[in-house]
Amino acid sequence: xxxxVRQMATVRPDDESFEALFTTEYARVAxxxxxxxxxxxxxxxxxQEVFIDFHRLHSANAQYAPAWLHRAAAHxxxxxxxxxxxxxxxxxxxxxxxxxxxDRIVDPQKQFEVNEDRRQVRExxxxxxxxxxxxxxxxxxGLSYAEVAQALGVGIGQVGTLLRRAEAALRKEVTRGTSL
Amino acid sequence: xxxxxxxxxxxxxRHLETCAECQARYGTVSKDALAISSLMxxxxxxxxxxxxxxxxxxxxxxxxxxxFRLPVMRPGSRPMVLAFATVAAAAALLxxxxxxxxGIFAPATVTPVPVKVADLQALSQLxxxxxxxxxxxxxxxxxxxxxxxxxxxxxxxxxxxSLPKGVSSxxxxxxxxxxxxxxxxxAAQAAAEAAKTGKPLPKLPAGIDGAKLTVSVGPAVAEIFxxxxxxxxxxxxxxxxxxxxxxxxxxxxxxxxxxxxxxMEDYLLAQPGISPELSAAIKAIGDPSTTLPIxxxxxxxxxxxxxxxxxxxxxxxxNTGVGAGVIWIKNGEVxxxxxxxxxxxxxxxxxxxx
Numbered sequence: 001x002x003x004x005v006r007q008m009a010t011v012r013p014d015d016e017s018f019e020a021l022f023t024t025e026y027a028r029v030a031x032x033x034x035x036x037x038x039x040x041x042x043x044x045x046x047x048q049e050v051f052i053d054f055h056r057l058h059s060a061n062a063q064y065a066p067a068w069l070h071r072a073a074a075h076x077x078x079x080x081x082x083x084x085x086x087x088x089x090x091x092x093x094x095x096x097x098x099x100x101x102x103d104r105i106v107d108p109q110k111q112f113e114v115n116e117d118r119r120q121v122r123e124x125x126x127x128x129x130x131x132x133x134x135x136x137x138x139x140x141x142g143l144s145y146a147e148v149a150q151a152l153g154v155g156i157g158q159v160g161t162l163l164r165r166a167e168a169a170l171r172k173e174v175t176r177g178t179s180l
Numbered sequence: 181x182x183x184x185x186x187x188x189x190x191x192x193x194r195h196l197e198t199c200a201e202c203q204a205r206y207g208t209v210s211k212d213a214l215a216i217s218s219l220m221x222x223x224x225x226x227x228x229x230x231x232x233x234x235x236x237x238x239x240x241x242x243x244x245x246x247x248f249r250l251p252v253m254r255p256g257s258r259p260m261v262l263a264f265a266t267v268a269a270a271a272a273l274l275x276x277x278x279x280x281x282x283g284i285f286a287p288a289t290v291t292p293v294p295v296k297v298a299d300l301q302a303l304s305q306l307x308x309x310x311x312x313x314x315x316x317x318x319x320x321x322x323x324x325x326x327x328x329x330x331x332x333x334x335x336x337x338x339x340x341x342s343l344p345k346g347v348s349s350x351x352x353x354x355x356x357x358x359x360x361x362x363x364x365x366x367a368a369q370a371a372a373e374a375a376k377t378g379k380p381l382p383k384l385p386a387g388i389d390g391a392k393l394t395v396s397v398g399p400a401v402a403e404i405f406x407x408x409x410x411x412x413x414x415x416x417x418x419x420x421x422x423x424x425x426x427x428x429x430x431x432x433x434x435x436x437x438x439x440x441x442x443x444m445e446d447y448l449l450a451q452p453g454i455s456p457e458l459s460a461a462i463k464a465i466g467d468p469s470t471t472l473p474i475x476x477x478x479x480x481x482x483x484x485x486x487x488x489x490x491x492x493x494x495x496x497x498x499n500t501g502v503g504a505g506v507i508w509i510k511n512g513e514v515x516x517x518x519x520x521x522x523x524x525x526x527x528x529x530x531x532x533x534x
Contacts, residue, residue, distance in 0.1 A: 019233065022229070022232075022233050022236065023229055023233070026227060026229050026232055026233070027225065027227050027229065030225055030227050030232075031222075031225055034222050034223075034225050035220060035222045038222055038223070040223075040225055040226075043225065044225075044227065044232060047232070048232060048235055048236050048239070051236050052236055052239050055236075059322055059324070061324055062324055062352065063324055064350055117219055118219070121219040121220065136216065136220065137220075140216075140217065140220035140221075140222075153348055153350070163213075164209050164212070164213075167209070167212040167213055167215075167216045168209075168212050170216055171212045171215055171216060174215075174219065
């Protein structure tokens with residue numbers, strides 16, 4: 001008499017709603033991950049994993065869907081950043097190529113400084129507590145104060161304070177090793 | 181104020197214009213914000229959404245069997261497993277622990293019955309002694325509004341007066357229609373089962389072959405509170421963990437034919453595979469014609485009787501915040517409050533539920 005299983009079997013999949021949600025939010029979710037990882041391939045990997053996890057556990061019609069995706073993208077990307085020392089070593093080796101391709105910077109000295117700053121920002125981000133790191137990433141990815149508040153489950157009035165503290169904390173971490 | 185367009189007018193700005201201290205702080209904050217903004221720039225992405233969707237759709241994990249998984253079913257959530265086990269077991273136990281000497285079982289109060297999980301699992305063996313069919317299949321749905329939950333179940337979701345600190349006000353609704361299950365006892369099946377275990381079939385009471393026990397459960401509604409968009413620091417798949425579930429259901433009703441429910445209960449409990457502990461626990465119930473036994477798996481929680489909204493209820497858990505719940509019956513409806521809260525908070529929610 002397994003009521004749970006019997007009842008669940010009657011629920012309809014919401015594939016159409018999921019496709020609509022994916023179309024609306026994918027670029028933004030990938031953008032959040034890219035803000036952390038600075039790597040399109042990895043960012044899209046993270047974004048797709050986040051959508052798969054969401055679809056497995058939640059209804060695409062849920063009101064909280066975008067906020068859930070944004071937060072999960074930030075945390076999943078930050079986790080990947082923290083967990084991958086090997087990746088960081090690879091990044092240093094590849095940084096010059098990536099920067100050149102994306103930014104068209106030709107001054108070798110300037111190019112080196114930008115690469116070094118970005119590398120240190122990512123290392124600093126990985127050292128921050130999850131919430132300050134997420135608030136910075138979400139805001140930098142273009143989310144409004146209201147969207148950041150929803151994603152992090154805090155009041156909109158707290159976002160400014162969280163952001164300022166996070167910026168100060170990140171700057172402190174980064175200042176040790178950059179030209180800031 | 182540095183990058184919040186809403187803060188650029190009003191008293192704060194006027195104050196800033198005249199306060200040297202605040203101007204200095206504003207300067208520092210602006211400098212931080214500018215520096216971080218510059219460092220956080222990233223190359224723009226050019227994504228192919230259609231290809232990405234195809235990749236996600238072809239991933240095995242993206243093909244859920246039911247479109248969703250009830251949060252209470254998530255493994256590793258002890259309080260939720262407890263709550264689910266309690267509710268499921270309450271329904272299952274009705275098959276065996278119904279009214280002594282009466283044709284209709286409509287409980288007006290609840291009582292805790294400590295059992296082992298193994299005892300509850302043993303109830304599935306009932307199918308060896310007859311057929312269990314749903315004449316009315318309960319239909320469950322997760323919905324996004326109270327109105328939708330009402331349209332599915334016909335019940336208005338209860339209103340929580342105030343949530344304990346730390347519990348998100350984000351709410352998801354679940355609703356299920358009424359279900360009616362009929363257990364028909366079969367002497368032939370019982371004899372075959374007894375032969376399999378090598379134990380003799382207890383003497384059959386007159387009229388028990390073909391006797392039907394009908395149990396109706398629900399409809400029911402549940403409010404699932406939890407910051408469902410809160411991703412775990414190390415595992416985003418844990419993001420949807422509910423913090424609190426508030427449920428309301430029509431009280432279950434059981435009827436029997438040919439024999440009294442007490443006779444069927446006694447006979448079923450005498451079958452091989454039903455533990456003596458469960459049998460003793462059921463017999464310990466004072467007056468089951470008015471009492472719904474709430475089985476409490478002893479591995480999970482302690483229980484006690486409490487007064488909720490002027491009636492007797494069953495409380496589970498403690499004040500550690502690991503998990504607690506309260507179940508009671510009032511005016512023909514069963515209510516439950518359970519979650520990762522302190523028992524005192526669960527009781528407070530229960531007493532102020534409207």
